[in-house]
Each structure stands twice: as structure tokens, then as C-alpha cells.
Amino acid sequence: MLGADVYGISNQVYDAPSLYEEARVGEGLTSYMADIRDLPKMQEIFSSVQPDFVFHLAAQAIVKASYVDPVDCMTTNIIGTTNILEALRGLTTPCVAVMITSDKCYDNVEWIWGYRETDALGGKDPYSASKGGAELMIKTYYHSYFKGKGNIKISSVRAGNVIGGGDWAANRIVPDCFRAWSAQEKVVIRSPLATRPWQHVLEPLSGYLMTGLALATQENIDGEAFNFGPPTDRNFTVIDLLRKLAERWAPEEKDIVEIQQSDFYEAGLLKLNIDKALYYLNWRPTLNFQQTSDVTCDWYKNYYQGQQTDVRQFTEAQIKDYVRVAQENEILWALK
């Protein structure tokens, strides 16, 4: 929608249904079906495309799956990220790289404060460890190969819990809700009182684009990490979110959530400090919690309950609405 020539890499279409297919995403870009663990393939793609900007999002991104297959998680998230860094190292042309890790990269000590970019990395579960590991690789490539050498500018970006239409990943709370509710079933949840920095997917994406722009135009953020999340007074529990979604999905239904004990460790309290993004990038969130859950629910309502407006059109309309609200809130990236 911004007019870029887009090239995408994925080793498979993961979910069914999938936003990639439903919104015909492939029509607007050049797709490579390739595994980021295949270094020669990554080098071949990078040297043929010679990208101006790289946004590295490919990952094994599900906490529960990381317990089932930790090796797959580590090879994808740590070795895969290293391969992207290595492919960047082979470029001789200028390139800005925005490396997406996660808020889970922080060693979660269940404290009440938001994590800052300088806090210790780590993680008790395999997914968190893999994201901490990816961060270490980004840092070492920056210091060993990119810093002060000219052509590669790089940042790592750490978003809070992302929600939004089009997500059908397994074992994620929002897709789980709409899968169950659209089949007239209750949704089963594991940790109703876990607090998370929920945000609509367009919020960190605006931050990632802003980071790319700033890396290309400002001298002072190369090698820096940035958090993207809601304001720290806006951390809600899983059950807060589900109540909001359920009210909008089916206001007359009172009993569509079932609580079960979790069988694996997940952090209870997680907050992000976003002062650095505000200071260096002038970035701040656009939507409040009500808008975040409404925009998310409306997408699934259109898909499952509505007139089935074309998924691509509906998604693009939501993006335009989001930009309009950001302009009304005078958020810098939307005014450019």
C-alpha cells in the first residue's frame, strides 16, 4: 500500500485458513518458498534481490510448540536469524534491517515494572530462550561486522502480545476464541489472570516501519533495540480481553469461556517500557484497549458472521481506518 516492491520468504503456508491465501497477499509480491535455515538459499535470494529494507519476521512463534519441539524452535529462531544476518553481511549495497524478536526475549522476573531495552535477556521456556538467543546474534553481528562499516544499518524490535484479524495460528488465545465461537463451542483458556501487553498488530508494524525509516535517515539509532507495546497503565489480563471480544462477538451469550489449569509454564506478568521508542522515533500507540479488541473482533465477524466482504478489501479498509485514527491522534508516522 506504500508502493514498495515486496519480496517475501516463507517455507510453507502454515495455517488453514491463512491470511496469506484469504487476502491473496501473494498477488502483490514476489514469493520465495524457502527455509531460513538454508543459508545458501538465503544468500542467493539476498544477492539477487539486493533489498533496500529487510523486515525479518519469520519464526517459530508459538510458546506451546516450542515445548513440543525445542530443536525446531532453536534452529528456526536462532540459526535462521543468524542466516539472515549472514546473508545481510554478504550484501555490498546499502540495506536497512529491522529484526523482529519479541518481548519474551527478556528474562521475566515477574516484577511490576515494564522491561527496558537494557534489561537482562533470557527465558525459562524454549521460545523465550530462542528469542533471547536471536537477540545475542543480532548484537554480535552488529558489533563484529556492521557497526561503522557503512552499508548495513540494523535494529532489533521487541513487541508485546499482538492480536488482530487474520491470525489463525494454533494455541493462540485470539484465534482459539474465534475458531471455537464460530463453531458454536466454548473457548478453553489456560491462564485467565496472566497479564499481557496486548496491542493490535498494526501498532508494532507502524513501529517497525518507523524504525526502518529512522535507520535510513538518522545516525543515532543504528544497533539499538526498541520495545513496542501499549502504555504501561494498559496491561490487561487474558480474561479482560476475552470479555471484551465476547461482548462484541455475541452480546447475548453469557457462557462462552471455559477455564482449565495450564500444563506448562508461561510468565504471569509481562509489561514493556516504551519510552525509548517515544524518545527516538516519536512512536506511540494509536488505539486504546476497547478499539484494539473491537477492530480485532470486527475482522473475524466479517469473516465468520458477516457478508464476507472480500478479505483483502476488508483488511485494507481496516489499515486505512487505523492510519486515519493515527492522524487524528497526531502520531508522527501518520502525518508524514
Ligand SMILES: NC(=O)c1ccc[n+]([C@@H]2O[C@H](COP(=O)([O-])OP(=O)(O)OC[C@H]3O[C@@H](n4cnc5c(N)ncnc54)[C@H](O)[C@@H]3O)[C@@H](O)[C@H]2O)c1
Ligand atoms: N504474535 C505475537 O504476539 C508476537 C509478539 C511479539 C513478537 N512476535 C514475533 O513476530 C514475528 C511474526 O510473528 P507472527 O505472530 O506473525 O507469527 P506467525 O507464526 O503467524 O508467522 C511466522 C511466519 O514465519 C514463517 N516461518 C516459520 N518458520 C520458517 C522457516 N523455517 N523458514 C521460513 N519461514 C518460516 C512462516 O511464514 C510463518 O507464517 C515472529 O518473529 C514472532 O516471534 C510475535
